[in-house]
Amino acid sequence: MLVKYKAALYISGHDHNLQWTDDGTGVGYxxxxxxxxSDSSQAHASTVPAGASKFFAAPATGGFASLxxxxxxxxxxxYYDGQGAVVYEVKAWPNPRA
Numbered sequence: 001m002l003v004k005y006k007a008a009l010y011i012s013g014h015d016h017n018l019q020w021t022d023d024g025t026g027v028g029y030x031x032x033x034x035x036x037x038s039d040s041s042q043a044h045a046s047t048v049p050a051g052a053s054k055f056f057a058a059p060a061t062g063g064f065a066s067l068x069x070x071x072x073x074x075x076x077x078x079y080y081d082g083q084g085a086v087v088y089e090v091k092a093w094p095n096p097r098a
Contacts, residue, residue: 002027009075011067015039018063018079020090023052028090030077032065034058055079055088063087 002010003025010029016039021029038058045053057063061082068076079088 009067017056017058018065018087019053019057020055020077020079020088021048021052022054023049028075028077030065030067032063032079034063034082036062038062054090057081057087059087 007027010027012029012031013033013035015031015033016036017031017034019029019031021031023029034057038060040058042056057079059081063079063081065077065079068078070076075090077090078086081087
């Protein structure tokens with residue numbers, strides 16, 4: 001449904017880790033759920049299309065993320081460990097649906 005209705009981004013935070021997934025469909029999957037504790041399990045990694053998982057982390061100190069809508073056509077995503085150090089960035093990610 002995300003592709004059908006031209007969503008640019010899916011945001012979630014339930015799993016206790018940090019993830020960025022881009023499967024090439026035009027929908028980016030932004031996940032930040034490591035605020036208190038982390039879970040490094042990748043038991044379902046095989047259900048993600050090959051090459052789609054761009055970043056996965058489960059920092060021992062937890063972690064968080066920020067999303068900045070720089071314009072209608074771009075997004076800046078930054079992932080941090082629990083101490084505030086940047087661990088991954090997707091800068092000015094173009095929104096193909098804009």
